[in-house]
Amino acid sequence: xxxxxxxxxxxxxxxxxxxxxxxxxxxxxxxxxxxxxxxxxxxxxxxxxxxxxxxxxxxxxxxxxxxxxxxxxxxxxxxxxxxxxxxxxxxxxxxxxxxxxxxxxxxxxxxxxxxxxxxxxxxxxxxxxxxxxxxxxxxxxxxxxxxxxxxxxxxxxxxxxxxxxxxxxxxxxxxxxxxxxxxxxxxxxxxxxxxxxxxxxxxxxxxxxxxxxxxxxxxxxxxxxxxxxxxxxxxxxxxxxxxxxxxxxxxxxxxxxxxx
Amino acid sequence: xxxxxxxxxxxxxxxxxxxxxxxxxxxxxxxxxxxxxxxxxxxxxxxxxxxxxxxxxxxxxxxxxxxxxxxxxxxxxxxxxxxxxxxxxxxxxxxxxxxxxxxxxxxxxxxxxxxxxxxxxxxxxxxxxxxxxxxxxxxxxxxxxxxxxxxxxxxxxxxxxxxxxxxxxxxxxxxxxxxxxxxxxxxxxxxxxxxxxxxxxxxxxxxxxxxxxxxxxxxxxxxxxxxxxxxxxxxxxxxxxxxxxxxxxxxxxxxxxxxxxxxxxxxxxxxxxxxxxxxxxxxxxxxxxxxxxxxxxxxxxxxxxxxxxxxxxxxxxxxxxxxxxxxxxxxxx
Numbered sequence: 001x002x003x004x005x006x007x008x009x010x011x012x013x014x015x016x017x018x019x020x021x022x023x024x025x026x027x028x029x030x031x032x033x034x035x036x037x038x039x040x041x042x043x044x045x046x047x048x049x050x051x052x053x054x055x056x057x058x059x060x061x062x063x064x065x066x067x068x069x070x071x072x073x074x075x076x077x078x079x080x081x082x083x084x085x086x087x088x089x090x091x092x093x094x095x096x097x098x099x100x101x102x103x104x105x106x107x108x109x110x111x112x113x114x115x116x117x118x119x120x121x122x123x124x125x126x127x128x129x130x131x132x133x134x135x136x137x138x139x140x141x142x143x144x145x146x147x148x149x150x151x152x153x154x155x156x157x158x159x160x161x162x163x164x165x166x167x168x169x170x171x172x173x174x175x176x177x178x179x180x181x182x183x184x185x186x187x188x189x190x191x192x193x194x195x196x197x198x199x200x201x202x203x204x205x206x207x208x209x210x211x212x213x214x215x216x217x218x219x220x221x222x223x224x225x226x227x228x229x230x231x232x233x234x235x236x237x238x239x240x241x242x243x244x245x246x247x248x249x250x251x252x253x254x255x256x257x258x259x260x
Numbered sequence: 261x262x263x264x265x266x267x268x269x270x271x272x273x274x275x276x277x278x279x280x281x282x283x284x285x286x287x288x289x290x291x292x293x294x295x296x297x298x299x300x301x302x303x304x305x306x307x308x309x310x311x312x313x314x315x316x317x318x319x320x321x322x323x324x325x326x327x328x329x330x331x332x333x334x335x336x337x338x339x340x341x342x343x344x345x346x347x348x349x350x351x352x353x354x355x356x357x358x359x360x361x362x363x364x365x366x367x368x369x370x371x372x373x374x375x376x377x378x379x380x381x382x383x384x385x386x387x388x389x390x391x392x393x394x395x396x397x398x399x400x401x402x403x404x405x406x407x408x409x410x411x412x413x414x415x416x417x418x419x420x421x422x423x424x425x426x427x428x429x430x431x432x433x434x435x436x437x438x439x440x441x442x443x444x445x446x447x448x449x450x451x452x453x454x455x456x457x458x459x460x461x462x463x464x465x466x467x468x469x470x471x472x473x474x475x476x477x478x479x480x481x482x483x484x485x486x487x488x489x490x491x492x493x494x495x496x497x498x499x500x501x502x503x504x505x506x507x508x509x510x511x512x513x514x515x516x517x518x519x520x521x522x523x524x525x526x527x528x529x530x531x532x533x534x535x536x537x538x539x540x541x542x543x544x545x546x547x548x549x550x551x552x553x554x555x556x557x558x559x560x561x562x563x564x565x566x567x568x569x570x571x572x573x574x575x576x577x578x579x580x581x582x583x584x585x586x587x588x589x590x591x592x593x
Contacts, residue, residue, distance in 0.1 A: 004324050006563055044561070048537070049357045051508050051561050096563065217350045219359060219560045222324070224317035226337075226366050227352040240343040240368035248321070 003034055004099060004222060008092045012067065014085070018147040020074045021120075022085045023059070025067055031097045032066035037105070037128040038190075038213055038252050041068065041097035042221040045080045053096060054080045055218050055247070057190070059123035059148075060130070071123035071148065099221050100251045103188050103211060108134045114184035115156065116173050116199055117141065118191025122148055124213060128188060129155035137182050141173040141195065174198045184208060188252075193260055200255040210255035216246045223248030231259040294577050295584045296570075298332060298552050300529050301452035301477035303413050305332035305387050305552065308585055309542065309570045312533050312556030313338055313391035313416060313456070314363065318377035319384075325563035328384040330570055332552060336377060338393035338418050341402040343369035353489045353498035358508025358535065359557060360487050362501035365393050365421055370406045378410055387413040389454065393421060397444050408450040415451050417441070420458030420483035421505075432458040432483075435470035442474025452477035454531065457522070460486050464518045465525035472526045480531035480554065481522060482515045508557040509535045516548050523549025523590050537565060539572020549590035 009026040017023045026032070031041065035058055042053030060069035074081045087093060105128075113134040117125040118141040126148055129136055136156030140149070144164045152158050160168030161176035169176040173195060176182075189199045190213035203210030216228035229243040233256065236244050244250065244258065296307040310333040316322055319334045328334060346366025353360045367373070373390075381388045390412050394400035404415060419432035419441060431441040442455055455471035457464065459482035468479050484505025489498035498504075515534020523530050532550030536542050537558040545553050558565040573585070582588060 006325065048509050048561065050354065051357065051359060051557065052352075052354050053560070217352050219352050219361070220315075220321070220563075221560075222321045222563070224321040225315060225352075225361075225560065226317075226346065226363050227349075227361065229346070229349060229351070229366070238368070239366065240372050241345040241366065243345060243366060 004097060005030060006094065006096045007031055009068075009095045011087050011089050011091045011093055013089055014087060016085075017071070018145050021071060021145075021147050022074060023069065023071045024084065024087075025069050026093065026095065028066050028068055028095065030066065031095060032061065032068045033063050035061045035063075035068060035098035036102040037061070037131050038103035038124055038188075039098040039100045040251065041070070041095045042099060042218075043070070043080075043084060044094035044096070045083045046094055047083065050080045050083065052219055053221060054084070055099070055221055057121075057124040057213075058098070058127060060127050071120075073120045096221060099247060101249070103128050103213070103252050105132055107209060107211065108132055108186040108188065110134060111185040112183070113137070113186045113188065114139055114177070114182055116177075116187060116189040116191065116195075118173055118195040119143065121189075121191030121195070121213070121215075122152075124190050125188070126151055126155070134186075137184065139173045139176050139182070141176070141191065142167070172198065174202060177202070187211065187255075189213065197260045200260050203255050211252050212255050212258070212260070213251045214246045214253060214258065214260075215251065218247050221247050232257055233259060293583055294574055296574060296577070298585060300414065300454075300531075300552060303387060303452060306385075307332045307570050307573070308546065308550075308552040309566055309573070310387075310389065310531070310552060310554050311335050311559070311566060312554035313418065314361075314365075315556040315559050318373075318381060320377075320380055322559065322563060322566075326567045328381070328386050330567045331386045332570075333387035333389050333413070334381055334384075335389040335416055335554060336373075336381075336391055337367060338365050338391040338421070339367045339370050339373045339403060340365065340393050340395075341370055341399050341406075343367065343372075348500040350499050351501075353491075353504065355487065355489060355506060355508070355510065357510035358506055359560070360489055360499060360504035360506050361484070362499045362504035364501065365418075367393070370403050374406065374410055378412065382411055389414045389416050391416045391418050391456070393418045397441055400441065400445055401448050404445055404448045408448075412451055414454055414478070415445075415449055416454040416456050416480060417445055418456050418483075420456050420460075429458060429460075432467075433461055435466050438467055439470040439474040442471045442476050446475040454478040454480050456483055457481040458483050459514060459518055459534075465521045468522040468526045472528050476528060478529050478531060479522060479526060480533065482511075482518050482534045485511055485514065507535065509537055509541075511535045512541060512544075516544050519545050519550050520548040536569070537561065539569045539576060542569050542573060543576055543588070546585070546588050547590070547592040551586075551589050
């Protein structure tokens with residue numbers, strides 16, 4: 001049983017931390033005190049012409065102060081994310097959450113753990129790194145421009161991969177794992193499908209326990225509309241077919257549970 | 261999840277708060293002398309607000325946000341004789357003032373539905389309307405027969421889903437086929453039958469008359485409008501099915517017009533839907549001739565849209581000194 005709610009959050013700060021990457025802290029009523037790493041919130045534009053809420057992963061959680069940080073990418077002109085980026089501190093923002101299951105912390109506790117993030121899959125790894133009590137190696141993949149690296153470095157051993165080779169290993173997160181001969185016992189990963197596919201393959205070849213955080217276009221965000229399904233290896237109890245709901249059954253799945 | 265203990269407590273708090281609220285609402289209603297009850301083919305709903313099939317699951321997910329006891333009825337997501345996997349992703353895309361979906365009627369099949377979803381809904385003081393989908397007349401009949409002894413109040417027959425090739429829509433775009441399938445279903449149905457119409461036709465009045473001739477007890481409209489969206493960055497269709505059903509506030513004027521036309525064509529009650537987000541929207545449909553209304557896509561924009569619409573209709577009745585909701589049905593002619 002979860003406790004999801006819709007609230008009006010207050011924007012505390014809004015900062016551009018990359019070419020199209022923004023960081024926003026929100027003061028919530030309750031959601032901030034309930035959230036766990038790997039969960040997400042749905043953010044509303046308040047504009048019916050942009051009807052659907054935008055699912056955004058949680059980058060940091062301050063449970064005592066009930067504050068949440070989201071780090072998001074503006075995906076284009078006239079988009080919902082561009083609307084969010086223009087909001088100033090003090091403005092209200094409708095949010096729904098906390099949504100999804102989150103990363104199981106106990107699986108990696110005390111172990112040698114790799115946290116793998118790619119692109120806009122990097123932000124949720126920050127709160128996970130902060131809360132996970134383990135030997136942490138953080139492997140982060142970027143196209144070119146880096147973000148959140150200082151904060152990540154404060155919470156684990158940081159390895160960077162960039163597509164253009166401008167920082168760290170030139171190539172993918174998998175190249176960085178190979179180059180640095182990392183040998184994790186547990187993996188947590190969030191990023192684009194090709195990255196997750198490669199991580200899943202690696203984890204299964206090496207028999208490593210691996211959790212992946214999936215992404216798919218969503219409407220309701222709470223498991224009712226069946227828009228955001230992913231393929232499961234076995235028949236799922238809820239759907240009775242090989243579909244799992246990313247928003248409710250996930251977004252975090254065991255790599256062996258899902259097809260990517 | 262690790263936060264389970266705290267979460268359960270919070271949810272229970274919310275549930276008891278909601279129950280208390282619904283109790284107060286009932287008292288207010290009596291004191292004001294408002295009568296929001298609606299009769300659909302002998303089934304009495306406490307108010308005209310229900311959910312639109314496919315947007316509300318079987319109510320479980322939304323029960324965390326709304327007290328299902330406050331709704332006139334819950335209309336379930338379409339259920340078939342066997343589990344259906346639905347369409348590939350992406351299944352949805354946002355459109356201006358709405359969205360487009362091509363879920364493809366993913367459903368767990370009637371057996372699991374009867375064991376899990378009906379008992380869940382039975383806990384609440386709301387009517388249960390099961391939306392039935394199928395690929396052939398035999399499929400529909402199998403589901404209708406299976407539901408005969410279940411505590412279900414009404415059946416809604418989906419002959420209008422635009423997102424499955426051989427399903428429903430084959431019956432929903434031709435008046436003769438629509439009449440035939442209605443007649444077939446009526447032979448086996450133990451509950452009153454609602455036929456859900458597609459707007460993707462030339463003459464909606466003709467379709468409404470056809471299902472009425474076939475013996476339909478109620479007609480509901482509109483299902484989604486077939487649309488297409490192209491992602492210019494990927495140079496591909498926005499949903500994997502190429503086409504999808506458009507819903508949301510953007511389609512509301514079309515839906516109101518069709519409800520008005522259907523209301524003038526048939527005697528049976530009409531359930532109106534299509535882009536309703538609030539009481540003001542719902543009232544347009546009621547004034548155009550709908551006895552009840554369904555809220556669909558708006559649930560995604562506002563999970564509390566259904567109960568807020570119930571309260572808003574009551575408020576409108578108070579302001580306009582309307583005692584019985586029936587006094588408003590179809591009065592704009």
